[in-house]
Amino acid sequence: MGGTLLSxxxxxxxxxxxxxxxxxxxxxxxxxxxxxxxxxxAQYDAAYQAMGLDRPLIxxxxxxxxxxxxxxLGRSISTGQLVVDDIRHVFPATVELATLGTFIGVSIGVPxxxxxxxxxxxxxxxxxxxxxxxxxxxxxxxxxxxxxLVFYGILGWVGGPGxxxxxxxxxxxxxxxxxxxxxxxxxxWNAFQDAFSHIILPASLLGYxxxxxxxxxxxxxxxxxxxSEYITTARVKGLSESAVIWRHAFxxxxxxxxxxxxxxxxxxxxGSVLTEIIFSWPGLGQYVTKALLAGDMSAVLGGTIVIxxxxxxxNLLSDLLYRVLDPRSK
Amino acid sequence: xxxxxxxxxxxxxxxIALAPAAWAETPADTLVVANDISDIITLDPAQTFEFSGxxxxxxxxxxLVDFDPMDMAAGFKPSLAESWEVxxxxxxxxxxxxxxxxxxxxxxxxxxxxxxxLQRAVKLNKTPAFILTQFGFTPENVEExxxxxxxxxxxxxxxxxxxxxxxxxxxxxxxSVVDKETVMSNAxxxxxxxxxxxxxxxxxxxxxxxxxxxxxxxxxxxxxDYWQGASAMKRVIVRNVAESSAQRLLLxxxxxxxxxxxxxxxxxxxxxxxxxxxxxxxxxxxxYMGLNQKDxxxxxxxxxxxxxxxxDYQGITDSFLKGMFKTHQAFLPEGYLGALxxxxxxxxxxxxxxxxxxxxxxxxxxxxxxRDLREYVDVAQTLQASMAEAGLTLNIEQMTGAQxxxxxxxxxxxxxxxxWGPDYSDPNTNAATFAYNPDNSDEAQxxxxxxxxxxxxxxxxxxxxxxxxxxxxxSDKRAQMxxxxxxxxxxxxxxxxxxxxxxxxxLRENVQNWNVGGSVTSVxxxxxxxxx
Numbered sequence: 056m057g058g059t060l061l062s063x064x065x066x067x068x069x070x071x072x073x074x075x076x077x078x079x080x081x082x083x084x085x086x087x088x089x090x091x092x093x094x095x096x097a098q099y100d101a102a103y104q105a106m107g108l109d110r111p112l113i114x115x116x117x118x119x120x121x122x123x124x125x126x127x128l129g130r131s132i133s134t135g136q137l138v139v140d141d142i143r144h145v146f147p148a149t150v151e152l153a154t155l156g157t158f159i160g161v162s163i164g165v166p167x168x169x170x171x172x173x174x175x176x177x178x179x180x181x182x183x184x185x186x187x188x189x190x191x192x193x194x195x196x197x198x199x200x201x202x203x204l205v206f207y208g209i210l211g212w213v214g215g216p217g218x219x220x221x222x223x224x225x226x227x228x229x230x231x232x233x234x235x236x237x238x239x240x241x242x243x244w245n246a247f248q249d250a251f252s253h254i255i256l257p258a259s260l261l262g263y264x265x266x267x268x269x270x271x272x273x274x275x276x277x278x279x280x281x282x283s284e285y286i287t288t289a290r291v292k293g294l295s296e297s298a299v300i301w302r303h304a305f306x307x308x309x310x311x312x313x314x315x316x317x318x319x320x321x322x323x324x325x326g327s328v329l330t331e332i333i334f335s336w337p338g339l340g341q342y343v344t345k346a347l348l349a350g351d352m353s354a355v356l357g358g359t360i361v362i363x364x365x366x367x368x369x370n371l372l373s374d375l376l377y378r379v380l381d382p383r384s385k
Numbered sequence: 386x387x388x389x390x391x392x393x394x395x396x397x398x399x400x401i402a403l404a405p406a407a408w409a410e411t412p413a414d415t416l417v418v419a420n421d422i423s424d425i426i427t428l429d430p431a432q433t434f435e436f437s438g439x440x441x442x443x444x445x446x447x448x449l450v451d452f453d454p455m456d457m458a459a460g461f462k463p464s465l466a467e468s469w470e471v472x473x474x475x476x477x478x479x480x481x482x483x484x485x486x487x488x489x490x491x492x493x494x495x496x497x498x499x500x501x502x503l504q505r506a507v508k509l510n511k512t513p514a515f516i517l518t519q520f521g522f523t524p525e526n527v528e529e530x531x532x533x534x535x536x537x538x539x540x541x542x543x544x545x546x547x548x549x550x551x552x553x554x555x556x557x558x559x560x561s562v563v564d565k566e567t568v569m570s571n572a573x574x575x576x577x578x579x580x581x582x583x584x585x586x587x588x589x590x591x592x593x594x595x596x597x598x599x600x601x602x603x604x605x606x607x608x609x610d611y612w613q614g615a616s617a618m619k620r621v622i623v624r625n626v627a628e629s630s631a632q633r634l635l636l637x638x639x640x641x642x643x644x645x646x647x648x649x650x651x652x653x654x655x656x657x658x659x660x661x662x663x664x665x666x667x668x669x670x671x672x673y674m675g676l677n678q679k680d681x682x683x684x685x686x687x688x689x690x691x692x693x694x695x696x697d698y699q700g701i702t703d704s705f706l707k708g709m710f711k712t713h714q715a716f717l718p719e720g721y722l723g724a725l726x727x728x729x730x731x732x733x734x735x736x737x738x739x740x741x742x743x744x745x746x747x748x749x750x751x752x753x754x755x756r757d758l759r760e761y762v763d764v765a766q767t768l769q770a771s772m773a774e775a776g777l778t779l780n781i782e783q784m785t786g787a788q789x790x791x792x793x794x795x796x797x798x799x800x801x802x803x804x805w806g807p808d809y810s811d812p813n814t815n816a817a818t819f820a821y822n823p824d825n826s827d828e829a830q831x832x833x834x835x836x837x838x839x840x841x842x843x844x845x846x847x848x849x850x851x852x853x854x855x856x857x858x859x860s861d862k863r864a865q866m867x868x869x870x871x872x873x874x875x876x877x878x879x880x881x882x883x884x885x886x887x888x889x890x891x892l893r894e895n896v897q898n899w900n901v902g903g904s905v906t907s908v909x910x911x912x913x914x915x916x917x
Contacts, residue, residue, distance in 0.1 A: 082784075082785075082787075082788050082791070083785065083787045083788070084787055084790075084791050087787060087790060087791065088426070088787070089426065090511075090512050091434045091435070091512045092790060093434065093512055093513070093515075093808060093833055094512040094832075094833065095515070095832070095833055096830040096832055098510065098511070098512055098514075099832070101510075131599075132426065133423075133426055133599075134425075134426065134599035134600070135425075135426050135427045135428075135583045135584060135599075136583075136584060136599060141599065144598065145600075200630060203630075203631065203634055204634065207634060207638065208634045208637065208638065211638070215631070215634060215635050215638060215640050216626055216628075216631045216634075216635065217624060217626070220640070221411065221415075221417050221622055221624060221640065221641070222411075222412060222415070224602065224604070224622065225595075225596060225604065332627065332628070333628065333631065334631075335624070335625060335626045335627070335628070335631060337598070337600055337601040337625070341600065342600065345423055345600060348785070349787075350787065
């Protein structure tokens with residue numbers, strides 16, 4: 056376990072180093088973002104020094120790592136606030152969206168994949184194939200805009216862009232940062248409904264993309280199991296088909312499936328940038344993208360640490376689950 | 386930051402909770418605006434220089450002099466200063482402060498606060514500080530130059546500037562009066578409260594800052610004790626929505642009252658939508674073409690002359706820039722003292738070809754950098770086509786805004802296409818950057834001057850005229866001086882103003898008195914009402 060942690064720490068360090076170098080060689084001048092187009096050369100130079108950009112790269116990087124170890128992620132130049140505070144605010148928004156998205160993806164994708172494998176070539180299999188194909192090939196921004204137009208613009212079934220209706224904004228005390236949870240904690244049913252009406256469309260969109268992936272993976276895992284000998288044995292013993300599929304085969308695929316789901320959740324955490332932009336969702340993806348375009352390296356590195364740590368933790372978690380679920384490892 | 390949970394807001398929330406779950410109209414006393422506010426990096430009025438930051442400060446702070454949103458043409462008028470007097474020698478202006486005005490903290494607004502605010506801005510020396518330091522104030526002398534006693538404040542100038550010039554500069558955000566006691570009680574080290582004011586507010590304006598969440602929303606709450614009367618809108622919420630199509634949907638659904646970043650396509654379609662209206666207002670930003678005089682070809686007077694006839698002004702404003710810009714060929718935007726309304730150049734390829742032939746120029750190639758923003762690239766490509774007809778080749782490299790700006794400030798962009806917005810409401814703001822460049826050497830590093838960036842060695846008499854215009858006491862004469870400078874500029878300068886920006890706001894039908902600040906300032910909410 057100690058070795059794992061060390062290698063994970065090194066991974067994170069490497070990730071930061073690469074991000075740091077990319078940020079520094081990028082042809083974007085962060086000083087101009089701070090002082091603006093109108094600054095005199097003297098004001099520019101003063102800001103350049105204040106930001107520590109006059110020091111050698113390696114000194115800047117070591118200084119940064121030192122700060123991180125003491126819990127200081129620096130101040131963002133594009134929001135003027137501490138990166139820690141910024142992330143504390145934007146990350147829950149992304150987690151909320153990605154969690155619901157993954158939930159939708161799993162709760163539809165897994166059964167769909169299992170049934171598609173059990174009835175190979177049947178109608179469900181064909182439908183699953185089309186669903187996955189569309190999910191892979193449709194541009195997410197187009198689907199997002201169409202979804203908004205139809206379900207918000209025309210039908211009025213869901214709330215529009217943003218996390219909350221404007222009148223509920225700031226009404227629920229901020230406890231976890233997850234609005235669905237916070238509004239329940241506050242016992243404010245209307246705020247919950249409102250937040251739900253806003254999250255359901257972007258979460259469904261993300262859910263759809265993860266469902267396309269999860270159902271394909273489930274199907275192929277399942278096919279592999281169904282072709283193996285113990286299944287034939289079970290069938291010969293006269294077990295019902297549903298018992299064969301769910302009790303025997305499914306239990307065996309649950310282990311690799313956990314990894315697939317964890318990875319899919321991780322990719323929703325980092326990869327929902329377009330969704331966040333279309334739905335004006337104030338999350339980490341949007342935050343890091345804007346920071347990157349502004350050359351705001353403290354914010355980008357802060358975001359990288361969070362995402363990197365999440366991936367590492369998700370990997371650890373799926374490792375642990377492996378051990379719990381796989382009887383052989385006991 | 387506690388205004389969110391006022392009893393009124395809670396009442397409002399419960400009233401809405403009882404209403405059916407339909408996506409109802411916005412509350413009658415709340416103004417909801419969708420805007421791209423991701424440019425806010427600070428809210429300190431001594432530092433803000435971005436559009437959205439200025440939008441906030443315009444409403445949370447007062448200044449000594451200000452605009453009447455219902456009569457922008459009148460120019461500056463008394464605000465926290467109820468009157469002022471210019472000394473006979475023109476070297477000082479003494480303001481008399483209005484009495485009975487309070488900051489949001491409850492502290493009275495004193496002459497001391499006003500003087501300290503201006504001193505503070507000079508001492509902090511952030512980017513917009515030049516608006517004040519151009520009157521001879523330095524961090525060292527400002528305490529002697531800006532003085533106060535009980536009810537008056539005196540500005541001691543280094544030259545007898547035109548009073549209109551000084552007063553116009555005081556309408557800029559850097560002229561905002563901040564609450565000295567509140568700010569100093571939050572100061573860290575010798576930062577004069579800069580870190581605290583980055584995210585907080587200490588003004589006396591019509592609204593208090595209820596919340597600012599970067600990239601997400603700004604919330605303002607009406608200041609009930611405002612000296613000009615409390616605003617009809619009790620809350621103003623500016624939601625960060627970057628996408629034009631999303632703004633349009635929100636407006637159609639009645640979830641917002643105003644949409645500020647609509648594309649021409651969305652404006653067109655909203656014009657047909659019931660319950661929605663479009664308001665056009667010319668803004669101060671000028672889209673211009675800078676011809677770098679370091680480039681051998683572009684420094685030829687014939688090429689400069691020909692280029693002015695190679696822009697399809699009408700075609701561009703009728704097609705892809707429709708509704709976003711109008712043709713405007715002088716460096717002062719419409720709405721400024723002395724702005725020139727004449728547009729002398731027409732699109733005429735034949736004429737351009739003739740001018741080039743007469744000068745013996747046969748072809749030529751220019752490679753330039755253009756910001757990868759749709760409208761600039763479109764303009765560049767149109768220019769490329771008409772230049773080709775006149776035998777000139779234009780190669781376009783597309784880059785990010787930051788990259789182009791970097792190169793431009795290093796005098797490395799041959800043909801620059803971009804916008805310039807005024808920094809304050811006086812004609813000197815643009816004259817001093819388009820038509821003033823006392824030292825054209827590389828060493829001068831006058832990166833703030835557009836003339837320098839284009840290596841344009843402004844003739845001595847134009848430099849002098851620009852300075853002289855700041856000292857002219859008679860406003861009519863002063864206006865004439867600017868018209869003369871602009872005429873000479875149109876004749877010979879290698880920097881060619883092309884278009885003036887128009888802002889189209891999509892509004893719900895019931896929103897009245899909406900004002901984004903015309904060409905001289907930022908958005909104002911105090912006078913906005915919502916009818917039936």
